Amino acid sequence: MTQQPTESQKRSSLIEDLSTLTGRAFKELDATKTELQEKEKLLNQLASESMEKIKELSKINHDLQDKVGFLLDLSASLNKKNDDLVKSNHELEQQKFHYNKMTVELKEKLDRVISKEKELSMQRDFLAKQVDEKTQDLIKSAKFTVIGELAARLAHDLRNPLSIVKNTMDIMRVKPNMRVEERLQHFTRFDRAVQRMTHQIDDVLNFVKRSDLTLQATSILATLDSSIVGIMIPPSVKIMKPTSDVQINCDSRKLEAVFSNLIINAIQAMDDNGEIKIRLIDLGSSVQLEFEDSGPGISPDILPKIFDPLFTTKQTGTGLGLSICKSIVEQHGGTISVRSQPTVFIIRLPKNISQKYEMSSLYTT
Numbered sequence: 270m271t272q273q274p275t276e277s278q279k280r281s282s283l284i285e286d287l288s289t290l291t292g293r294a295f296k297e298l299d300a301t302k303t304e305l306q307e308k309e310k311l312l313n314q315l316a317s318e319s320m321e322k323i324k325e326l327s328k329i330n331h332d333l334q335d336k337v338g339f340l341l342d343l344s345a346s347l348n349k350k351n352d353d354l355v356k357s358n359h360e361l362e363q364q365k366f367h368y369n370k371m372t373v374e375l376k377e378k379l380d381r382v383i384s385k386e387k388e389l390s391m392q393r394d395f396l397a398k399q400v401d402e403k404t405q406d407l408i409k410s411a412k413f414t415v416i417g418e419l420a421a422r423l424a425h426d427l428r429n430p431l432s433i434v435k436n437t438m439d440i441m442r443v444k445p446n447m448r449v450e451e452r453l454q455h456f457t458r459f460d461r462a463v464q465r466m467t468h469q470i471d472d473v474l475n476f477v478k479r480s481d482l483t484l485q486a487t488s489i490l491a492t493l494d495s496s497i498v499g500i501m502i503p504p505s506v507k508i509m510k511p512t513s514d515v516q517i518n519c520d521s522r523k524l525e526a527v528f529s530n531l532i533i534n535a536i537q538a539m540d541d542n543g544e545i546k547i548r549l550i551d552l553g554s555s556v557q558l559e560f561e562d563s564g565p566g567i568s569p570d571i572l573p574k575i576f577d578p579l580f581t582t583k584q585t586g587t588g589l590g591l592s593i594c595k596s597i598v599e600q601h602g603g604t605i606s607v608r609s610q611p612t613v614f615i616i617r618l619p620k621n622i623s624q625k626y627e628m629s630s631l632y633t634t
Contacts, residue, residue, distance in 0.1 A: 433462040461501075482520040482600060484622070489549055489556065490514040492521050496528035503541040508532070511549035515556045517620045519601055527594045531560045531614050534590065538564035538612065552617075555603075560614040567609040575607060 437459045441452070493510060502508065535545045543563035550557040567575065578592040598605040603618035 431462070431466070433458055437462070482523065484518050484520060486516050487519050487521040487524070488514055488516055489558070492525050493528055493547060495521075496525045496532065499525075500529055500532055500536075503536065505542040506536055506539065506545065507543075508545045508547065510547050513549060513551070515549060515551050515620070517556055517618060518622060519618065520597075523597045524601070527597050527616070528558075528560075530590045530594050535560060535562035535564065535612070538562055540564075554621075555617055555619045558616045558618075560616075562612050564612055566612050567607070569609070572607065572609060576605070 437455045441447070441455055444451075447455075490511065491514075497508060497510075532545060539545075539562055545563075546559075546561045548557075548559040548561070550559070576591050576595045578589060595605050598616055598618065601618055602622040603616060605617075606615050607613065608615070
């Protein structure tokens with residue numbers, strides 16, 4: 270028969286079982302505790318990492334808020350600028366419209382101006398043609414007037430010496446047996462009348478036709494002597510010549526005519542009685558001649574006209590003498606002027622005009 274366990278054995282077995290369960294439970298609790306501790310560490314780690322992330326996210330969020338604020342400000346500024354641009358664009362459109370309108374108006378005005386300019390150009394050409402025609406007519410008229418005045422004056426001036434020649438010839442024809450002294454007087458009158466006519470005709474020819482210069486080294490004193498020899502000097506007229514001499518390159522024949530004309534004018538201005546002083550001044554590259562007479566002088570209102578062609582205060586004469594003198598002096602590259610009280614004619618001439626003459630002779634008519 271099987272022996273039944275005793276109570277003691279049962280309790281002992283139960284205690285063993287409980288001890289085993291308790292040990293197992295403690296082991297499980299330790300394991301759970303360890304697991305919980307690990308999980309707590311993990312949770313703490315996760316919490317710490319979460320806090321870092323949160324801080325980082327918070328910082329990012331703060332930065333984003335700043336950036337969003339900057340963008341909002343920028344957007345507001347851009348909106349304002351956009352509004353300004355819209356406004357400016359509107360104003361520009363208005364100005365463009367205004368300018369386009371002005372451009373159209375200016376184009377119309379320009380077209381009118383161009384049209385008017387063409388019209389004026391045609392009128393100008395027409396008027397220029399008329400002016401040219403009128404000018405040519407006036408020039409022809411002026412030439413005919415000068416020719417007519419010159420012819421009338423020449424005819425008037427030649428009439429008196431021709432009358433002297435005619436009367437002298439008539440007297441000599443009527444008196445073929447007159448005394449020698451009387452015949453010589455008539456020949457003298459005849460000779461003076463011929464010289465007077467020759468002088469007047471030469472004046473006109475010299476004025477009308479300008480010839481080229483024949484240049485050569487010339488003594489001023491010799492030219493003065495030649496001009497004085499060809500003049501009838503009244504006994505009561507004294508001519509004082511310069512003592513020094515200068516040589517210049519000139520046309521002695523033409524300068525002799527100038528000196529003769531000035532001396533004759535001086536004699537006539539003094540009424541054949543007085544003194545003529547001729548001075549010669551060496552200026553280095555040029556010379557200056559002065560012809561001074563003791564006459565009454567020249568009136569101030571006449572002085573500016575004295576070198577004008579056909580101007581004369583004499584009852585006889587062509588009025589060309591001083592004009593021809595001026596032309597000859599200027600052809601030599603010099604100048605001639607006059608002052609009065611006393612009357613002094615001043616001529617300034619370069620010593621050598623060969624180069625100047627070679628250039629200017631191209632324009633000589």
